[in-house]
Amino acid sequence: MISGKLTKKSVQTLGTGRHGDGNGLYLVVDPSGARRWIVRLTIKGQKNRQGKPLRTDLGLGGADLVTLQEARAKALEYRRLAREGLNPRYNGPKSVPTFEEVAQQVHLDRKPTWKNEKHGQQWINTLRDYAFPLIGRLPVDKIDQPEVLSCLTPIWTEKHETAKRVRQRIRVVLDVAKSKGFRKGENPVNAIMAADVLPKVRTNAKHHPAMAFSDVPPFYQDLCSRPSMAAKALRFTCLSASRTSEVLGMRWEELDFIESIWICPEDRMKTGQEHRVPLTEEMLAILEPLKAMQSEYVFEGQKRHHPLSNMAMLMLLRRMGVEGVTVHGFRSTFRDWASEVAHAPRDVAEMSLSHRIGSAVEQAYARSDLLKKRRDLLEKWSGFVCDAVGK
Known part of the structure; x- marks a missing residue:
């Protein structure tokens, strides 16, 4: 001593x-x-x-x-x-941190790269719920295949999508730990995947329930008779074929009324890329009267300078008696119409939905976002949707 x-x-x-x-x-x-x-x-x-x-x-x-x-x-x-x-x-000798300590640091280091705060919180929450209780206090150099499997096996079949996210995030944490000199050898997550240790799970693609495009004109006419902010937001969402979060988060500074364009910034886009949406006459007719509210958000909710709730438009659909349809489903409705009625080129229709087209190389060389062609397509869509209103 x-x-x-x-x-x-x-x-x-x-x-x-x-x-x-x-x-x-x-x-x-x-x-x-x-x-x-x-x-x-x-x-x-x-x-x-x-x-x-x-x-x-x-x-x-x-x-x-x-x-x-x-x-x-x-x-x-x-x-x-x-x-x-x-x-x-x-x-000097390095004290080996625990898995949770490394994970929390990775989360902090990557905070500037998250698309939004909610996404960043989901990243650490999945580890908090499914990894920390089992391996959080273990030194990162003591984690091998059995420890990783203890986290994944209980949720692999019942919560497969969540399990895949947990697997990917555990792999990242262990890779970072190795890069800092706290681990040696192969990442156990990679070894588990290579050995097909976990059972194969068949998952069917889940599509958002959508309204048939032939039903949209009378539905839109009903929407026009409703004065609520949710109805106005749903009309705009339907016409623009945009995502719910993009529409509800829209601020006035994103709108160019001279060029008739809405520019949704990259930090609010699922693709992480700025998206320009042509504004049709019907869209402008929805937006113009809302300027008088002088709110930070175009579609203001019950609280001043706060947007509508994410559930506002879905609850409106339920009050209208529209069952088996989601707000996101109107994007599928538009895509079906663009293909079957408008016979729009695939690139134009996909870009209207802010989908990425082609491989990474093709995307790198694609300089145009086909704005003019997309404007023509949305004008036709607007005309189709508003047909019943005109009649």
């Missing part, structure tokens, strides 16, 4: 200041009462900016977590490195 001047009791009772244990180890008690260990070293052969021997203080952790004996052992190891001319700040 390494000895020194301090005792277990004095570590807990000494007042504010720096208290030496010997051999460069000090207990520092802050005015706040916090207690921490530091070791003062002179590193052999290294000089400071003034050309004198390099003397440095290194933290060893808080006294509530690091015991007196542990602090003495760490200080001894740091002094050994310093005598060899090695700076312990860069050459």
Whole structure:
């Protein structure tokens, strides 16, 4: 056992200041009462900016977590490195963080890259719910295939899409841990995938229930008779073939009434790319009267300067007695009409839905967003939708 001047009791009772244990180890008690260990070293052969021997203080952790004996052992190891001319700040033994600690840091580091706050929160929430309870407190270098499987197996068949997200996020955390020197060898997630350890799960593509395009004109006529903000937002959503979140999050500064264009910024687009939507006469007729409200959002909800709820348009459909149809489904309705009635070129129809076209290489060379052709298509769609209203 390494000895020194301090005792277990004095570590807990000494007042504010720096208290030496010997051999460069000090207990520092802050005015706040916090207690921490530091070791003062002179590193052999290294000089400071003034050309004198390099003397440095290194933290060893808080006294509530690091015991007196542990602090003495760490200080001894740091002094050994310093005598060899090695700076312990860069050459000392690294304490291996837990899986949860690395995951939380990855989440924080990637925060600027999330499409929105909700997406970023979902990333960490899936790990919180399905990984942290089982492997969160394990050091990242102790996690192998059995530990990963303990997280994935219980949800692999019943919650397959969620399980795939958990798998992908565990893999990212372990890859980052390896890049920082906390792990060695193959990522166990990759090994599990390569060995087909988990059973194959067949999933059928789920489509949003959509209204037949032949039913849209009379439905739209009914919408026009309703003065609610949800009805106006649903009319605009139907005409623009846009996503619910894009329409409800629309602000006035995104609208160019001179060029008749709505520019949805990249941070609100699912594709992560800015999208220009041509505004037809019917869309403009919906928007113009709303300027008088002087709200930050075009489609304001019950709270001032806040958008409508995500459920507002769906609940309107239910009140209208329209069952088996979702708001998102109107995008499918438009796509069917564009193909079967308007005979629109595939690229024009897909770009109208803000879908990416072709491979990554093709996208890189595609300089035009076909705005004029998309405007013509949306004008035709608007004319078709409003047919019953005209009659």
